[in-house]
Amino acid sequence: MLNTFDILETIKMIDEEHLDIRTVTMGISLRDCASDSVNKVADKIYDKICRRAEKLVATCDDIAGEYGIPIINKRVSVTPVSFLCDSVESDDVIPLAHAMQRAAETVGINFIGGFSALVHKGFTLGDRRLIGAIPQALAETECVCSSVNVATTRAGINMDAVDEMGQIIKSTAFLSKEKDSIGCAKLVVFANAPEDNPFMAGAFHGFGEAECAINVGVSGPGVVLSAVERAGNCSLSELAEIIKRTAFKITRMGQLAANEASRRLGAEFGIVDLSLAPTPALGDSVARILEAMGLEVVGTHGSTAALAMLNDAVKKGGVMASSHVGGLSGAFIPVSEDAGMIEAAAACSLTLDKLEAMTAVCSVGLDMIAVPGETPASTISAIIADEIAIGTINNKTTAVRIIPVYGKGVGDSVSYGGLLGEAPIMPVHSGSSSSFIARGGRIPAPIHSQRN
Numbered sequence: 001m002l003n004t005f006d007i008l009e010t011i012k013m014i015d016e017e018h019l020d021i022r023t024v025t026m027g028i029s030l031r032d033c034a035s036d037s038v039n040k041v042a043d044k045i046y047d048k049i050c051r052r053a054e055k056l057v058a059t060c061d062d063i064a065g066e067y068g069i070p071i072i073n074k075r076v077s078v079t080p081v082s083f084l085c086d087s088v089e090s091d092d093v094i095p096l097a098h099a100m101q102r103a104a105e106t107v108g109i110n111f112i113g114g115f116s117a118l119v120h121k122g123f124t125l126g127d128r129r130l131i132g133a134i135p136q137a138l139a140e141t142e143c144v145c146s147s148v149n150v151a152t153t154r155a156g157i158n159m160d161a162v163d164e165m166g167q168i169i170k171s172t173a174f175l176s177k178e179k180d181s182i183g184c185a186k187l188v189v190f191a192n193a194p195e196d197n198p199f200m201a202g203a204f205h206g207f208g209e210a211e212c213a214i215n216v217g218v219s220g221p222g223v224v225l226s227a228v229e230r231a232g233n234c235s236l237s238e239l240a241e242i243i244k245r246t247a248f249k250i251t252r253m254g255q256l257a258a259n260e261a262s263r264r265l266g267a268e269f270g271i272v273d274l275s276l277a278p279t280p281a282l283g284d285s286v287a288r289i290l291e292a293m294g295l296e297v298v299g300t301h302g303s304t305a306a307l308a309m310l311n312d313a314v315k316k317g318g319v320m321a322s323s324h325v326g327g328l329s330g331a332f333i334p335v336s337e338d339a340g341m342i343e344a345a346a347a348c349s350l351t352l353d354k355l356e357a358m359t360a361v362c363s364v365g366l367d368m369i370a371v372p373g374e375t376p377a378s379t380i381s382a383i384i385a386d387e388i389a390i391g392t393i394n395n396k397t398t399a400v401r402i403i404p405v406y407g408k409g410v411g412d413s414v415s416y417g418g419l420l421g422e423a424p425i426m427p428v429h430s431g432s433s434s435s436f437i438a439r440g441g442r443i444p445a446p447i448h449s450q451r452n
Helices: 006-014 036-052 056-067 094-106 127-142 157-173 182-186 219-233 235-263 286-292 303-321 339-346 352-361 377-394 432-436
Strands: 022-027 071-078 111-118 142-153 154-158 187-191 211-217 268-273 366-372 400-406 413-417 421-424
Touching: 022 036, 022 056, 022 235, 036 071, 036 094, 056 071, 056 235, 071 094, 094 111, 094 127, 094 142, 111 182, 111 352, 127 142, 127 157, 142 157, 142 182, 142 377, 142 421, 154 377, 157 219, 157 377, 157 400, 157 432, 182 187, 182 400, 187 377, 211 235, 219 235, 219 286, 235 268, 235 303, 286 303, 286 339, 286 432, 303 352, 303 432, 339 421, 352 377, 366 421, 377 400, 377 432, 400 421
Parallel strands: 022 071, 071 111, 111 142, 142 187, 211 268, 366 400
Antiparallel strands: 022 211, 142 154, 187 400, 413 421
16 A cells, blocks of 8 residues: 655655665676678668667656656667677778667767677687777767676686776777777776676676666665665664665665556566666765765775775665566766765865775676776776676676876866766876786686586
8 A cells, every 4th residue: 555655755765865776777688690791780770770769768767757756868889799790701890889879879878888708718700809999989989888798706707808908998098088098988897797897897798698688777876865865873773774774765666667667668676776867966975875874985994894894784775675686786987977075086085996895795887987098908907807806706796997088187187977976086006917918818717606
């Protein structure tokens, strides 16, 4: 039975506390788009996306209007495109990225993910073609996002891929240097990448997914912040319970939107991702939640423990609200997209090392980190290796989205606007890691991966 208080509380969450559906992402299988001609594949990609996602934006707008739930982003993810690159006779696969861009423009979405490769245990010819094309593809498109999975707990870490991704990130930054290297904001390097992630830039439609599926990402840092502030001086166990109940309410709204969208679009209901995804908007910050819990500033001692508690409580509340929780589901700490993180990083309270420690207990990893443009590719690869090792050893998803901003150094900042926000250029360690990275090969899977 509907409770009047619950209805009014939800209205307040939407009106005053930034509660929204952050994204409805339609996953589309491209497994029937293979051909030996790259131009034929490009045409098939365009046609398939346009056919499947033709009504995505209008349907989401209808749901938002009928239920009063803001749906901020409408997106598409596709099967990792590298597998289509195996079948073509050309090494030039840039037309596939252009086809994805044209399709995104036609159906009216803001991002499309899946210019991706899964190379945690090795490369195919198609993987090498796609990875080599990433810098040009991201420089020449606005909506296309790319991801590369370089490790899993079961396979270990493909250090040859880690080495190459440092170079790819540098090339991507150079080719988009006129826009402050923004191409790197659309590129993620993963360990244990989920197949049903609705959030960009890491979304792709996994090989184990249905022909077409709807994955919804909810977000509510402002709602959780308000709940923590109202809780006052309670114990941490009481605070965890309050956060858990709040996450339950947020996720129920996501479940409603996912059910409606999948039904109306004739797609499978995939998952609800209950991640706390911040924005630069005032009050929509994970950092501010941690500070409301009792930290003077995020990044100080105790930040990792506070984040661990927050992340766990969010997950517990979410899994009670939906039987199909997936994706990343937790707390995001992207520096450029969180007003509190931006402020702490600018004041040097939040360092790259502390961020790395915090990623051991939350979703994703080192996200939207701006570093000096002169940072060597080997250093970027080493930063990736450290973060990927955390995910591999802890059997969790971690990722790196790092931006070496050409022409800028420590003390400067970069502004991308919108959800991408702005970020101070953070320092990196000066000691070289090049000899370690150059060894190549694979870091073997941890012993606890042997579970059969």
